Amino acid sequence: MGDLYDSQRAMRQMRKAAMQRGVVAILDIGTSKIACLVLRFDGPEQFRTDGVGSLAGQSQFRVIGAATTRSRGVRFGEVDAMQETERAIRTAVQAAQKMANVRVDHVIACLSGARPRSYGLDGTLNVSGGTVTEQDISQVMASCDVPDYGADRDVLHAQPVNFALDHRSGLADPRGQIGNELKTDMHMLTVDATAIHNIFYCIKRCDLELAGIASSAYVSGMSSLVEDEQELGAACIDLGGGTTGLSVFMKKHMIYADSVRMGGEHVTSDISMGLQIPMPVAERIKTFYGGVMATGMDDREMIEIGGDTGDWEHDRRTVSRAELIGIMRPRVEEILEEVRERLDAAGFEHLPGQQIVLTGGGSQIPGLDGLASKILGQQVRLGRPLRVQGLPQAAIGPAFSSAVGLTLFAANPQDEWWDFEIPADNYPARSLKRAVKWFKDNW
Amino acid sequence: MRSLIRRPVAEDAPRDPAPSKLGYRYQRLMLTPGFRATVRIGVPIILIATIAGSWYSQPENRANLTASIAQSKQSFQQRPQFMVQTMNVTGGDLAAMTEVSALLPTEFPFSSFDLDLEKIRADIEALDPIKSASVRVGQAGALEVRLNPRVPVALWRDGATLRLIDADGVQSGQILARADRLDLPLIAGDGAEENIAEALALFDAAGPLIKRVRGLVRMGERRWDMVLDRDQRILLPGDQPVSALDRVIALNQAQDMLNRDVAVVDMRNTDRPTLRMNEEAADALRRVNTTIDENGAGN
Numbered sequence: 001m002g003d004l005y006d007s008q009r010a011m012r013q014m015r016k017a018a019m020q021r022g023v024v025a026i027l028d029i030g031t032s033k034i035a036c037l038v039l040r041f042d043g044p045e046q047f048r049t050d051g052v053g054s055l056a057g058q059s060q061f062r063v064i065g066a067a068t069t070r071s072r073g074v075r076f077g078e079v080d081a082m083q084e085t086e087r088a089i090r091t092a093v094q095a096a097q098k099m100a101n102v103r104v105d106h107v108i109a110c111l112s113g114a115r116p117r118s119y120g121l122d123g124t125l126n127v128s129g130g131t132v133t134e135q136d137i138s139q140v141m142a143s144c145d146v147p148d149y150g151a152d153r154d155v156l157h158a159q160p161v162n163f164a165l166d167h168r169s170g171l172a173d174p175r176g177q178i179g180n181e182l183k184t185d186m187h188m189l190t191v192d193a194t195a196i197h198n199i200f201y202c203i204k205r206c207d208l209e210l211a212g213i214a215s216s217a218y219v220s221g222m223s224s225l226v227e228d229e230q231e232l233g234a235a236c237i238d239l240g241g242g243t244t245g246l247s248v249f250m251k252k253h254m255i256y257a258d259s260v261r262m263g264g265e266h267v268t269s270d271i272s273m274g275l276q277i278p279m280p281v282a283e284r285i286k287t288f289y290g291g292v293m294a295t296g297m298d299d300r301e302m303i304e305i306g307g308d309t310g311d312w313e314h315d316r317r318t319v320s321r322a323e324l325i326g327i328m329r330p331r332v333e334e335i336l337e338e339v340r341e342r343l344d345a346a347g348f349e350h351l352p353g354q355q356i357v358l359t360g361g362g363s364q365i366p367g368l369d370g371l372a373s374k375i376l377g378q379q380v381r382l383g384r385p386l387r388v389q390g391l392p393q394a395a396i397g398p399a400f401s402s403a404v405g406l407t408l409f410a411a412n413p414q415d416e417w418w419d420f421e422i423p424a425d426n427y428p429a430r431s432l433k434r435a436v437k438w439f440k441d442n443w
Numbered sequence: 444m445r446s447l448i449r450r451p452v453a454e455d456a457p458r459d460p461a462p463s464k465l466g467y468r469y470q471r472l473m474l475t476p477g478f479r480a481t482v483r484i485g486v487p488i489i490l491i492a493t494i495a496g497s498w499y500s501q502p503e504n505r506a507n508l509t510a511s512i513a514q515s516k517q518s519f520q521q522r523p524q525f526m527v528q529t530m531n532v533t534g535g536d537l538a539a540m541t542e543v544s545a546l547l548p549t550e551f552p553f554s555s556f557d558l559d560l561e562k563i564r565a566d567i568e569a570l571d572p573i574k575s576a577s578v579r580v581g582q583a584g585a586l587e588v589r590l591n592p593r594v595p596v597a598l599w600r601d602g603a604t605l606r607l608i609d610a611d612g613v614q615s616g617q618i619l620a621r622a623d624r625l626d627l628p629l630i631a632g633d634g635a636e637e638n639i640a641e642a643l644a645l646f647d648a649a650g651p652l653i654k655r656v657r658g659l660v661r662m663g664e665r666r667w668d669m670v671l672d673r674d675q676r677i678l679l680p681g682d683q684p685v686s687a688l689d690r691v692i693a694l695n696q697a698q699d700m701l702n703r704d705v706a707v708v709d710m711r712n713t714d715r716p717t718l719r720m721n722e723e724a725a726d727a728l729r730r731v732n733t734t735i736d737e738n739g740a741g742n
Contacts, residue, residue, distance in 0.1 A: 069460065087459070087461035088461065090461055090462055090464075090467050091460050091461045091462060093467075094462050094466075094467055094470055097470065097471070097474060098470070101474070102474060103471050103474035103475055206467070207467075207468065207471065
């Protein structure tokens with residue numbers, strides 16, 4: 001795990017360097033589109049007299065460039081054809097750079113697929129009546145029992161979710177407090193190592209440096225859940241192109257994340273297969289006429305599906321909107337059922353808040369909230385990402401919730417395992433200090 | 444049946460919007476601030492400097508450049524607005540004006556840029572009879588010279604020459620004969636011109652004697668002798684010569700002293716005025732005294 005620590009620490013250093021330069025790019029590598037935002041950091045924000053920052057503390061940066069391009073070579077949120085992905089990244093980065101009129105060298109990326117798996121870890125440390133120091137926190141995190149998650153997987157996030165000191169639980173920061181036994185709960189998210197390596201390689205091929213990587217489910221939850229939802233417990237479901245990410249938040253920490261390998265492109269391919277039309281036409285029909293709740297009116301609304309064969313009968317086909325809904329609805333239901341299963345497996349019903357927020361490009365299907373409330377429970381709403389400064393009008397929709405969440409992740413990331421001090425016993429150079437500590441503790 | 448109208452062929456592969464790797468790198472390079480500044484400012488400057496330098500290194504180009512500069516300069520200076528047409532000298536007597544005209548340019552018209560007014564003024568002021576002058580190019584291209592001539596107040600005899608001296612003691616001309624300027628008093632001697640004010644005060648104080656005064660002689664650059672006709676001299680002291688002269692005049696009025704056979708009235712020692720008589724007068728006086736002694740002084 002030391003290797004991963006080093007690479008994550010190196011990324012944090014890179015992020016700091018980018019902040020120093022003031023310009024960093026955000027890259028959301030999705031299955032259907034690649035979005036690139038260029039952020040300019042203006043240093044610490046100006047607080048008003050009442051000590052509350054404007055825009056919930058998000059005004060320290062500004063989006064100065066934004067570009068979207070059709071994603072190529074990405075399947076299920078993973079890099080499938082590396083050359084194609086690299087070209088698509090280049091397109092997005094170049095357009096965003098052109099709009100920002102500034103050169104970016106550092107990129108913070110997110111990935112939606114790569115089979116994320118959540119682990120809850122806990123660790124215990126005996127502090128024997130002393131005050132809890134930063135070293136103790138590092139030690140208690142190091143003492144967590146790490147499961148065997150497989151050699152081909154990498155840790156993407158490892159965040160301390162909760163600290164407990166003796167009988168008091170729910171501590172956010174136990175430093176300086178006195179107790180006997182310090183316990184911590186951690187949430188660890190692992191993904192396929194190859195997916196991370198591929199993204200790393202693609203970004204390197206574009207002459208850019210990776211300054212951070214995050215799970216798309218996590219960052220879209222950060223941007224589209226409001227504060228009390230994050231506090232009380234809520235699930236964010238990001239209906240993307242190739243995957244559907246879900247993340248569960250509690251006490252402003254992500255406690256579970258997963259992804260369903262189905263998304264909007266599967267709906268499109270269903271339409272394409274069901275109506276015998278090419279994929280671009282199916283995508284167009286889906287976005288213009290799509291829906292999941294059929295009404296009597298929909299039987300009469302006929303959609304020209306067209307064709308280019310030269311056969312009159314074939315090129316003048318029409319389909320009613322009810323038929324289209326009949327194709328789309330089972331697939332959307334399947335996706336939501338799968339999400340329901342994952343949430344049940346994670347024990348979502350035990351959370352105090354049962355709010356479910358649908359976001360991502362797929363959440364724009366008309367009538368989805370009605371369908372989702374039948375499958376996922378009554379408290380369902382459609383979420384849009386937070387407004388950040390300078391974001392163009394074209395990029396404020398739910399399809400950009402993970403890109404916007406990534407800007408928040410870039411501006412103020414939550415503490416991860418590797419942000420804390422390295423435990424002293426990992427340092428051979430500090431053996432003398434340890435000897436002194438042993439003497440101090442024993443005499 | 445297929446339509447006979449030609450339809451736009453559906454593209455097999457959608458157009459690839461991706462930039463080439465080279466184009467991408469070029470754009471990033473052009474967005475680098477230092478490189479951008481070099482390209483936008485440095486390269487044009489170098490280009491212009493190279494072109495100008497290579498053109499200027501040819502001798503004929505240099506000659507052309509200097510010739511065209513001189514030509515345009517001259518055509519500007521020869522505009523009618525800048526031409527001097529006439530000359531106008533005022534404020535001097537005829538002799539001075541003749542002298543001044545000799546110093547001024549003679550061929551009209553000429554450009555006022557060719558005129559060195561400062562030099563002309565200095566030349567004019569270097570002339571003896573001119574105290575100061577103002578030279579300017581005035582209305583309608585006229586060169587206006589206004590002279591302020593020196594006013595002579597005395598004649599200074601220096602050997603055989605007679606110089607005109609103004610109140611500052613500066614020579615303003617020469618004359619050939621004393622008779623030319625009988626209105627001016629005559630002074631002589633080394634350092635006479637430096638104490639012209641004192642000399643004038645003495646002449647003013649001479650009063651009734653003025654008809655008999657021939658001039659003042661500076662003696663030893665220290666004091667004045669007043670020379671009267673019949674070779675009479677009044678030796679005046681170095682300080683307060685005017686009051687000494689006043690005493691002499693008072694004596695003269697009381698005793699008619701200067702009409703007698705007195706050669707020198709010595710007032711150098713103010714406590715003890717001394718007279719020196721002519722030789723015959725002295726002999727006569729001595730003879731009278733002897734006769735008185737022989738005949739007995741008792742009567």
